[in-house]
Amino acid sequence: MFKRYFSLGRKILFSSLLLGAVVALLAGSVQMMIFHHKRAQQFDIIIHDLQKYLDNYFGELLNTVDKLQPLTMSRCSDVSSELTSRAAFSLNVRAFLLVENGHAKCSSATGEMNVPMKQLVPQVDVSKALDLTILPGTPMMPQRPAFALWVRSPLLENRGVFTSINASLMPWILYSSRQNQFSGIALIANGTAISTYSPKPQPASLLKDTPIRTAKINGLPLTVNVYGNTWASENTQFSLLMGVMCGLLSGLLCYYVLTVRLRPGKEITSAIKRNQFYVVYQPVVGAESMQIRGVEVLMRWKHPTAGEIPPDAFINFAEAQQLIVPLTRHLFELIAKDAPALQNLLPPGAKLGINIAPAHLMAESFKQDLRDLSSMLPANYFQLVLEITERDMLNQRQAVTLFEWLHHEGYEIAIDDFGTGHSALIYLQRYSFDYLKIDRGFVNAIGTETVTSPVLDAVLTLARKMSLVTVAEGVETQEQANWLRQHGVNFLQGYWISRPLTLEKLVEAHGKPENYFTTT
Numbered sequence: 001m002f003k004r005y006f007s008l009g010r011k012i013l014f015s016s017l018l019l020g021a022v023v024a025l026l027a028g029s030v031q032m033m034i035f036h037h038k039r040a041q042q043f044d045i046i047i048h049d050l051q052k053y054l055d056n057y058f059g060e061l062l063n064t065v066d067k068l069q070p071l072t073m074s075r076c077s078d079v080s081s082e083l084t085s086r087a088a089f090s091l092n093v094r095a096f097l098l099v100e101n102g103h104a105k106c107s108s109a110t111g112e113m114n115v116p117m118k119q120l121v122p123q124v125d126v127s128k129a130l131d132l133t134i135l136p137g138t139p140m141m142p143q144r145p146a147f148a149l150w151v152r153s154p155l156l157e158n159r160g161v162f163t164s165i166n167a168s169l170m171p172w173i174l175y176s177s178r179q180n181q182f183s184g185i186a187l188i189a190n191g192t193a194i195s196t197y198s199p200k201p202q203p204a205s206l207l208k209d210t211p212i213r214t215a216k217i218n219g220l221p222l223t224v225n226v227y228g229n230t231w232a233s234e235n236t237q238f239s240l241l242m243g244v245m246c247g248l249l250s251g252l253l254c255y256y257v258l259t260v261r262l263r264p265g266k267e268i269t270s271a272i273k274r275n276q277f278y279v280v281y282q283p284v285v286g287a288e289s290m291q292i293r294g295v296e297v298l299m300r301w302k303h304p305t306a307g308e309i310p311p312d313a314f315i316n317f318a319e320a321q322q323l324i325v326p327l328t329r330h331l332f333e334l335i336a337k338d339a340p341a342l343q344n345l346l347p348p349g350a351k352l353g354i355n356i357a358p359a360h361l362m363a364e365s366f367k368q369d370l371r372d373l374s375s376m377l378p379a380n381y382f383q384l385v386l387e388i389t390e391r392d393m394l395n396q397r398q399a400v401t402l403f404e405w406l407h408h409e410g411y412e413i414a415i416d417d418f419g420t421g422h423s424a425l426i427y428l429q430r431y432s433f434d435y436l437k438i439d440r441g442f443v444n445a446i447g448t449e450t451v452t453s454p455v456l457d458a459v460l461t462l463a464r465k466m467s468l469v470t471v472a473e474g475v476e477t478q479e480q481a482n483w484l485r486q487h488g489v490n491f492l493q494g495y496w497i498s499r500p501l502t503l504e505k506l507v508e509a510h511g512k513p514e515n516y517f518t519t520t
């Protein structure tokens with residue numbers, strides 16, 4: 001597992017880079033989409049407003065023209081003053097002309113006249129019911145473009161009203177056309193356009209761009225076009241910047257969070273806080289009676305992402321990170337919590353084997369931690385057995401005094417994994433142990449043609465001579481159990497008897513004392 005932690009740096013970097021890139025891409029595209037949407041919305045609003053404005057304007061004008069139609073039947077001198085006042089009160093109207101039989105008879109500007117329409121405005125077709133075109137100018141204002149609107153009388157086909165209207169009529173339009181992303185506006189009637197591109201009317205076919213929005217005006221052959229850039233380069237730049245910033249930020253954040261959360265050591269402390277550690281109990285039985293005499297407490301770590309992490313890995317790791325003391329204190333708390341249930345399950349004097357890491361053994365707080373544990377357990381019920389490995393006893397003098405203290409306080413000591421160290425036999429002479437736990441390497445070898453059985457034989461003889469109680473670990477077969485019994489081993493522990501079990505499973509499997517391991 002901890003190899004994993006060492007390559008973690010690279011993993012974290014890679015994940016952060018990946019996340020950064022993904023976020024950059026996402027943020028950039030989202031920003032672009034927002035820009036695009038906003039622009040589309042703006043164009044929609046502008047074209048809608050323009051259309052509404054022109055619809056209203058021409059609607060009102062057509063209304064006025066309708067009211068003027070009856071005047072075509074009167075003499076000009078009788079109606080010219082009304083005509084003039086109508087023109088004065090109609091916004092942007094240059095002149096109204098009353099037309100009869102193709103001739104302009106009366107003008108709001110100049111009064112009575114008689115000029116053929118073909119001569120006056122050849123672009124307008126008076127045979128149509130309605131016609132609209134754009135003129136470069138009118139006789140009074142030859143330089144200023146104008147709309148020329150012809151509306152035939154609905155009752156008398158030979159009469160009608162002609163209107164000339166300022167084509168620079170909409171300063172409002174010109175204003176909107178200057179909004180940031182708009183490049184221009186064009187009004188097109190009868191194939192002629194006036195636009196913000198050219199001060200003079202020009203053929204609509206000469207308009208270069210394709211409009212970004214276009215709308216028709218109600219009841220008139222008039223189209224309004226809005227031109228604009230679909231995409232502004234500063235939007236791309238901004239989106240890019242946004243993407244890069246978000247990517248960088250999230251990458252850094254990811255890097256920070258991952259390094260802080262997975263920083264060695266932090267994991268263990270936070271796992272304690274989050275209750276990711278739990279304990280399992282492996283029964284230890286008397287070799288003859290096969291009845292449970294105690295349990296060994298083994299710690300487990302259920303990591304939310306890495307799954308079950310084996311104790312060999314995290315114990316060493318916790319030691320290296322100076323976290324074994326808090327970890328063992330946590331273990332003690334877990335045991336204390338289970339103690340009432342264990343008391344129901346195990347006979348009085350049952351042994352609780354607890355593995356003690358060397359770093360904790362030598363820690364100043366060790367004695368107090370042990371006292372705390374004892375005080376949390378039911379009084380005078382369990383016999384605590386501290387399982388210590390050979391490598392823990394390097395500081396000889398310290399170990400000897402500690403063992404004396406432990407014995408004095410009523411704790412028992414087991415030498416764990418016996419036979420895996422180098423100077424195992426010397427240790428037996430030097431220290432006062434209560435139990436010798438034979439490593440499962442020896443037990444495994446029983447029955448195979450190796451030289452280990454004679455060694456085990458010798459160890460057992462020695463243990464007997466020194467009146468040490470022996471526990472065989474890792475008993476997996478009946479054959480091993482038989483051999484161990486025959487050779488006088490006192491206690492057995494291993495999968496053949498029981499796997500380490502959670503308290504719940506232990507209660508389930510061995511709830512009734514008389515049922516203990518009476519299978520043989």
Ligand code: C2E
Pocket residue numbers: 282297298299300310311312315331355356357387416417440473474475476493494495496500
């Ligand atoms: P250990 O003290 O030698 O514990 C016995 C180990 O052998 C346990 O492994 C147990 O599950 C396993 N085992 C039991 N019976 C059999 C069997 O029949 N066959 C085989 N192949 N294995 C068997 P586990 O629980 O993985 O623990 C590994 C080591 O981690 C322990 O070895 C012990 O040194 C350490 N450890 C476990 N819990 C703690 C703890 O709470 N504190 C400390 N300091 N160390 C612990």
Ligand code: CA
Pocket residue numbers: 296355387416
């Ligand atoms: Ca052990």
Ligand code: CA
Pocket residue numbers: 416417437439473
């Ligand atoms: Ca062991």
